[in-house]
Amino acid sequence: MTEIQKKVNGSCKLNVEEEDEDENMVEIQNGFASTSGKNVSIPNIAFGCGHQNGGTFPNATSGIIGLAGGNVSIVNQMHQEIKGKFSYCLIPLAISSSNPNVTSHINFGDNAIVSGPGVVSTPLFRNPMQPTFYFLNLKAVSVGHNRVKYQSSPISPPAGDGDHGNIIIDSGTVLTFIPDAFYLxxxxxxxxxxxxxxxxxxSGTFTVCYEPNENGTIDAPKIVAHFTDADLELSPTSVFAKVVDDLVCLTIVPGNQLAIFGNLLQxxxxxGYDLVANKVSFKPTDCTRH
Structure with missing residues (x-):
């Protein structure tokens, strides 16, 4: 950071300039729109306005909302008001690409509690050395009747039921990354x-791809991710996603640095995240109707 200065005039109270980016920080005064039709006022919430941004984001993207464990993330800034709870429901890639009017949804506070038939919950772990990440503990993955035990890399956390996780759950990472040995x-x-x-x-991005059938998919077996206390049956169209019209690819890729459970599989x-009870809950849902 090379310069921090207050802005006397204009809509932003603080200007932060770094070597590669220029951002404005603005405190929200009028609150957030809510389902009640009225604005909800939450004091001391700061948003950043970027002017030189990089990343693979479509033109329709309005911005990025921070849900991680950092001090300036929206969930930490609103921690008391939302009681450490937030949830989201992500629509499949095929639907988001073909129908821009269908959107994913996010909830905070009591509306974010995930309950009812089919809900499974798994412990959420935090690492003081990597405070922005939410970790889960992946024990194995089943393909049909065959089960493959999780294998860690030399630089990623090992599997276990102790006081740590071995894979990051991240709504901002598209693909799922797992250690090389486990991937093989x-x-x-x-x-x-x-x-x-x-x-x-x-493009060379994916290592395992197939020619899709007339429905744009492939016949894939039942695939289950086994987390501590939670078995998630993954959608075949999320595990094998259509990346172009005539190509369906495995969205799980090798990556030895950090294991990440990406948003396609979610x-x-x-x-639902409960940062007070330290758990993440999953409920199979048609997110186009949620």
Whole structure:
């Protein structure tokens, strides 16, 4: 950070300039619109307005809302008001690409409590050395009747039921990243279980891709992620997503630095975070109707 200065005139109270970015911080005065039709006033909430931003975001994107554990994230700034609770329901990629009028939803506070039939919950872990991340503990993944035990990398946390997790859950990361050794075993099992024609990804992003059928999908087996106390049956169209018209690719990729449970695999789950009880709850949901 090279300069911090107050703005005397204009809509922003604080200007922060760094080497690669220029941001304005503004305190929200009028509050947030709510389902009641009235604005809800929450004092001392700061938003940043970026002017030189980088990233792979479409033109329709209005901005980024911070849900992680950092001090300036919206959930930490509103922690008392929302009682440490928020939830979201992400629509599948295929629907968001084809129908811009269908949107995902987010809730805070009591409206974010996930309950009812089908709900499973797993412990949420925090690492003081990486305070922005939310960790879960992934024990294994099943493909059909075969189960593959989680394998950590030399630089990622090991599996276990102790006081730590081994995979980050992140709504802002698209793909799911797992350690190389685990990927080799899981990917091999998935490839043996899929009856479809292999194709190369021209972009080189994905290592396992197939030619889709007339419905734009492939026939995939039942895939279950086994977290501590929570088994999640993953949608085949989220595990194998259509990236272009004639290409369906595995959205789980190798990555030894950090294991991340990405947002494609989270689609069509109502996912609730309770940062007081330190748990994450999942409920299978049609997010286009939630």
């Amino acid at each position: 075993n899981l990917g091999s099992l998935l490839m043996r279980s899929v009856n479809a024609t292999r194709k190369d990804d021209p 689609s069509n789950f109502l996912i």
